[in-house]
Amino acid sequence: MENKCLMLQGTGSTVGKSLLTAALCRIFKQDGFKVAPFKSQNMALNSFITAEGEEMGRAQVVQAEASGLLPSALMNPILLKPTADTFAQVVIKGRVYKNMSAAEYQAFKPALKEMVAEIYNKLEEQNDIIVIEGAGSPAEINLKENDLVNMGMAEIADAPVILIGDIDKGGVFAALAGTMLLLTEEERKRVKGVIINKFRGDLEILRPGLRMLEDIIKIPVLGVIPYMELNIDDEDSVTEEFRRREHDPKREITIEVIHFPYMSNFTDFNVLRHFSDVSLRYVNPGESLQDPDILILPGSKNTLKDLLYLRESGLDKQIAAHHEKGKLLIGICGGYQILGQELSDPYHTESGLGFSLGLGLLDMHTVFEKEKVTTQVEACIIDDKFPFIQGLAAETIEGYEIHMGVSSPGPGVLPLIAVHSRLGQKIVVTDGVINPAGTVFGTYIHGIFDNTAFTRKLLNNVRQKKGLLPLEEIPPALKELKEREYDRLAACVREHLDMAWIYENTLGKRIR
Numbered sequence: 001m002e003n004k005c006l007m008l009q010g011t012g013s014t015v016g017k018s019l020l021t022a023a024l025c026r027i028f029k030q031d032g033f034k035v036a037p038f039k040s041q042n043m044a045l046n047s048f049i050t051a052e053g054e055e056m057g058r059a060q061v062v063q064a065e066a067s068g069l070l071p072s073a074l075m076n077p078i079l080l081k082p083t084a085d086t087f088a089q090v091v092i093k094g095r096v097y098k099n100m101s102a103a104e105y106q107a108f109k110p111a112l113k114e115m116v117a118e119i120y121n122k123l124e125e126q127n128d129i130i131v132i133e134g135a136g137s138p139a140e141i142n143l144k145e146n147d148l149v150n151m152g153m154a155e156i157a158d159a160p161v162i163l164i165g166d167i168d169k170g171g172v173f174a175a176l177a178g179t180m181l182l183l184t185e186e187e188r189k190r191v192k193g194v195i196i197n198k199f200r201g202d203l204e205i206l207r208p209g210l211r212m213l214e215d216i217i218k219i220p221v222l223g224v225i226p227y228m229e230l231n232i233d234d235e236d237s238v239t240e241e242f243r244r245r246e247h248d249p250k251r252e253i254t255i256e257v258i259h260f261p262y263m264s265n266f267t268d269f270n271v272l273r274h275f276s277d278v279s280l281r282y283v284n285p286g287e288s289l290q291d292p293d294i295l296i297l298p299g300s301k302n303t304l305k306d307l308l309y310l311r312e313s314g315l316d317k318q319i320a321a322h323h324e325k326g327k328l329l330i331g332i333c334g335g336y337q338i339l340g341q342e343l344s345d346p347y348h349t350e351s352g353l354g355f356s357l358g359l360g361l362l363d364m365h366t367v368f369e370k371e372k373v374t375t376q377v378e379a380c381i382i383d384d385k386f387p388f389i390q391g392l393a394a395e396t397i398e399g400y401e402i403h404m405g406v407s408s409p410g411p412g413v414l415p416l417i418a419v420h421s422r423l424g425q426k427i428v429v430t431d432g433v434i435n436p437a438g439t440v441f442g443t444y445i446h447g448i449f450d451n452t453a454f455t456r457k458l459l460n461n462v463r464q465k466k467g468l469l470p471l472e473e474i475p476p477a478l479k480e481l482k483e484r485e486y487d488r489l490a491a492c493v494r495e496h497l498d499m500a501w502i503y504e505n506t507l508g509k510r511i512r
Contacts, residue, residue, distance in 0.1 A: 002507065002508040002509060003159075003160065003506065003507050003508050004124055004127070004128065004129060004130060004507075005124065005129065005130040005131075005132055005157050005158075005159045005160075006024070006129065006130075006131055006132070006159060006160060006162065006502070006506045006507060007131075007132040007133075007134060007153070007154050007157065007159040007160065007161045007162070008020055008021050008024070008131070008132070008133055008134065008161075008162055008164060009134035009137075009138050009150055009151075009154075009161050009162070009163055009164070009191075010134060010136070010137060010163070010164045010165070010166075011137055011139075011163065011164065011165045011166070011172075011175035011176055011178075011179045012136060012137045012166070012175065013135075013136050013137075014166065015164045015165060015166035015197055015198075016164055016166060016197040016198060016225070017133050017134060017135075017164055018059040018062070018063070018133060019062075019230070019232065019489065020164060020195065020197065020225070020493065021037055021039075021059075021063050021131050021132075021133040022037070022059075022062050022063045022066040022232070022486065022489065023066070023489045023490050023492075023493035024131050024493070025037055025063050025064075025066040025067040025131050026066040026067070026486045026487065026489065026490035027490050027493065027494055027499065028067075028128075028129050028131070029066070029067050029068050030490060031511065033128040033129050034126075034127045034128045034129075035067045035127060035128060035129045035130070035131060036064070036067055036069060036075060036123050036126070036127045036129075036130055036131075037060055037063030037064060037066075037067060037075050037130070037131050037132075037133065038060075038075055038076075038120060038123055038130050038131070038132045038133070039057065039059065039060055039075070039076050039132070039133040039134075039135070039149070040076075040077060040078060040116045040120070040132075040148050040149050040153050040156075041077075041078040041079075041080065041116075041135060041148060041149040042056075042057035042059065042060065042076050042078070042079050042080070042135065043079075043080040043081075043082065043088070043135070044057045044058060044059065044079065044080075044081070045081055045082065045262065045263065045264040045265070045301050046058040046233070046264065046265055046266065046267055047079060047081065047091075047264070047265065047402060048061045048071060048400070049374045049375060049376055049400035049401070049402055049446075050070070050071050050072060050073055050094065050376075051070060051376060051423070051424070052072075052073070052094070052423070053094075053374050053375050053376070053423050054072075054073035054093070054094020054095065054374065055073065055079060055091050055094050055095070055096075055372075055374050055402060056071060056072070056073045056075065056076040056079060056091075056094060057076045057079050058233050058267055059076075059133070059233075060075040060076040060133075061233070062232060062233050063075070063131070063133070065482055065486065066486045066489075066490075073093055073094030074093075074119050074122065074123055075123070077092065077093050077115065077116060077119045078090070078091070078092055078112060078116070079091035080105070081264070081301050082262070082301065083099060083262070083301055083302050083350055083351065084302065084305075084351070086101055086102045086103075087099055087100070087101055087102075088100060088102075088105065089301070090105065090108075092112075092115075093115075093119075094374075095374075096371075096372045099349075106146070109146040109148060110146050112148060113146070113148050113152075113156070116148050116153070116156065117156045120153075120156060120157055124157070129507065130157070132153060132154070132157060132159055134149060134150040134153065134154075134161075135149040135150065136150070137150070137179060138150035138151045138161075138179065138183065138187065139178070139179045139182035139183060141182055151183070151187045151190070154187075154190050159190070160190060160192045160505075160506040161190045161191045161192065162191070162192060162193050162194065162195060162222065162502070162506070163176060163179060163180070163191050163193075163194045163195070164194070164195045164196075164197050165179075165194060165195070165196055165197065166197050166198050167196050167197065167198055167199050167224075168197075168198035168199075168200065168227060172196055173209060173212075173213050176194050176196075176213060176217065177213065177216050177217055180217045180219075191219060192219060192505055192506055193219050193220045193221065193222040193501070193502075193505075194213075194217070194219065194220075194221055194222065195221075195222055195223050195224075195225060195497065196210075196221060196223070196224045196225070197225045198225070198226075198227045199224045199225065199226050199227060200226070200227045203224060206224065210224070220498075220501070222497055222498045222501060222502065223493075223496045223497035223498055224496060225492070225493060225496050225497065226492065226496065228488075228489065228492055230485055230488070230489060231270070231273065231274070231481065231485050232482070232485050232486070232489065233267045233270060242259060242282045242284060244280075244281055244282070245281075245287075246281070246290070247279040247281055247290060247292075248279040251276070251277055251278055251279035252277045252463065252466070252468055253275075253277050253278050253279070253293050253294070253459055253462055253463065253466075254278075254279050254281070254290070254291075254292040254293050254294075255269075255272060255278055255279070255280050255281070255292055255293065255294045255295075255296065256280075256281050256282070256283050256289055256290065256292035256294070256295050256296070257269055257280070257281070257282050257283065257296045257297075257298055258282075258283050258295075258296070258297050258298065258310070258315065258319075258335070259282040259283055259284045259285065260297075260298065260300050260306040260309065260334075261285070261302075261305065261306060261309055262300050262301045262302040262303075262305060262306050263298050263299065263300060263301075263306070264298070264299040264300055264301045264333075264334070264402075265298065265299040265332075265333070265402070265446050266282075266298060266299075268298065268299070268332055268446050268447060268448070268449060268450075269296065269298070269449065271449050271450050271452065271455070271475070271478055272449055272455070274452075274475035274481060275455070275456070275459060275473070275475060276471075276473055277459065277463070277471060277473075278459065283315070285309075285313065286313075288315075288318060289315075289318045289319075289322060291322075292322070292327070293327060293328065293462050293465075293466065294327070294328045294329075294330065294462060295319065295322050295327065295328070295329050295330070296329075296330045296331075296332065296335065297319075297329075297330070297331040297332070297334075297335025297336070297338055297339065298332050298333075298334070298335050299332055299333035299334045299335060299402075299446065300333070300334030300335065300337075300338075301334075301350070302350050302351050303334040303337050303338060303343060303350060303368075303405070304343060304345060304350060304351050304353040304354075304356050305350075305351055305353065306334065306338070307338050307343065307356055307358065307359075308353070308356070310338070310359070316359060319359060319361075320359070320361075323361055323439065323440060326437070326439055327439065328388050328439060328440075328462060329361065329439060329440045329441075330440075330441060330442065331362075331440075331441075331442035331443075332442070332443060332444075332445075332446065332448070333401075333402070333403055333443075333444050333446060334403075334405075335442065336362075336407065336432065336442025336443060336444060337358070337366040337405050337407060337442075338358055338359055339358060339359055339361045339362045339364070339440060339442050340358040340359075340360075340361075340362050340363075340364035340365060340366055340407060340442075341357070341358050341360055341362075341363060341364060341365055341410070342355070342356070342357055342358055342365045342366070343355070343356050343357075343358055343365075343366045343368075343405070344365070344366070344367045344368065345367075345368040346367065346368070347368065347369070347370050349368040349369070349370065349404050350368060350404070361435070361440050362412075362413055362433055362435060362440055362441075362442060363409065363410035363411065363412030363413045363433075363435075364407050364408065364409045364410060364413060364433055364442070365407065365408050365410070366405045366406065366407045366408075367405065367406055367408075368404050368405045368406075369404055369405070369406055370404075371404070372402065372403065372404045373401050373402070373403050373404070373444075374400075374401070374402055375400065375401050375422045375423050376398075376399070376400045376422070376423055376424075377397075377398070377399055377400065377401060377419050377421060377422050377431075377445060378396060378397070378398050378419070378420060378421035379396075379397045379398075379399075379417045379418060379419040379420060379421075379431060379445065380393060380395065380396055380397060380417065380418055380420070381393040381395070381397070381416065381417060381418075382414075382415055382416060382417060382418050382430070383414065385438075386434065386437075386438025387438060387461060387464075387465060388438055388439065388458070388461050388462065388465070389434070389438065389441070389458065389461065390457075390461055391457050391461075392454060392457055392458060395451060395453050395454040395457065396451070396454075397417065397445060397448055397451050397454060398447070398450070398451060399445040399446050399447035399448050399450065399451075400445070400446050400447055401431075401444045401445060401446065402446065403444050407433075407444075409433045412435070412436070413433035413434060413435055413436070414433060414434050414435075414436065415430040415432070415433060415434075416430070416431065416432035416433050416434045416441050416442075416443060417430065417431040417432045417443055417445065418430060418431075419431050431443055431444055431445060432444065432445070450478050452474050452475050452477065452478065453474060456471070456473070456474045459471075499511070
């Protein structure tokens with residue numbers, strides 16, 4: 001009997017559920033099926049705005065792209081964006097619902113189950129296969145009641161489950177066996193096999209352990225997936241990117257991004273890794289700036305708290321010193337707001353702090369409103385007479401906005417960007433500002449660096465300032481880069497996973 005869904009769950013967070021879901025989506029697409037990803041609830045500060053202006057988690061965007069589909073908030077109907085240790089902004093079907101404490105959300109979950117089932121059923125009707133991703137671990141016994149993202153979601157979809165363990169951390173056999181031990185008998189029946197992910201080493205040495213594991217858990221090991229270095233968007237702070245401590249001395253342009261405690265949308269900077277002359281480094285808590293050529297303040301889910309962090313850590317003084325050297329300083333979204341004179345949160349949209357003076361490097365004031373702006377945009381630089389942005393007015397900028405702050409410029413700055421389209425509708429508004437010296441600018445547009453011709457010219461302007469010759473090299477379009485990586489990921493997983501077994505024993509399909 002054929003089945004239309006398959007669910008990947010993990011022994012914990014960061015075991016590789018998201019990328020293996022993307023890999024299976026790409027494999028099923030390559031094999032001629034219409035496939036879509038689904039994750040009922042995602043907790044992430046990295047989000048994306050769809051063509052309809054709806055917000056969703058980045059992992060499901062990656063999975064949609066791997067499936068050959070446009071991202072849709074239906075693929076991630078509940079998105080939780082943490083604003084503090086026990087509070088999060090709850091986004092339902094792509095729109096902000098409200099801020100909730102962890103306890104409030106737990107009490108609210110039963111009301112969401114019917115909505116999740118309805119959306120899932122709609123997706124299933126439209127596709128041949130749905131690959132469902134769980135969250136964290138299904139063995140969190142304190143969270144099982146009213147679960148709608150792990151075994152609760154498997155029950156809604158009547159989905160067979162494959163369990164993933166991460167061997168790179170160590171303890172993978174205990175993690176897999178322990179997870180199975182903590183599942184109920186009915187839940188264990190759903191688990192058809194396990195995958196060991198992120199393996200580095202000699203498989204022959206591992207094989208005796210695989211046989212012993214199968215004897216213990218009574219289900220097969222379906223594959224051992226090798227550790228892979230991939231240029232695919234990661235989720236939040238789990239990314240390896242944050243662990244790089246020093247710049248690559250062979251690369252001539254150094255860029256540093258402040259790693260805020262509540263940093264959001266760090267995927268804005270992933271494309272910079274593809275420029276051969278760029279060394280990208282995140283400045284983590286406890287670290288100092290290393291005199292970069294470009295310093296970037298990224299987006300934030302709690303701008304006032306992240307501003308407080310800059311002051312308490314002394315990074316505010318280091319940012320000021322960078323500015324005094326005449327080097328380029330850029331703020332994106334929350335980072336843009338922080339560069340201004342004042343930030344006011346009268347409705348406590350983000351935190352209980354209410355008000356703060358900004359860093360004062362841009363003559364601009366921000367007020368946080370009740371409604372969130374979520375839109376895709378097309379735009380261009382208004383005036384590129386300044387050395388760092390020379391020639392950029394000729395380049396189209398495409399990106400998206402996600403913000404609740406409204407920023408009003410003062411007389412001490414100039415407008416930076418003309419937005420001429422939002423969600424495909426023609427419009428004429430300005431976004432962002434630049435200081436009179438042309439050394440500090442900010443914008444609300446996420447994904448601005450994904451416009452590689454724009455970014456190459458910006459980098460060449462920095463090169464000229466350093467006395468270096470310009471480069472003509474532009475990485476391939478981001479879409480082309482992603483397609484290559486999805487195919488590379490799928491090829492690796494197909495080689496090391498028993499796909500014939502998965503087709504036959506989870507989906508009821510025989511594939512030659």
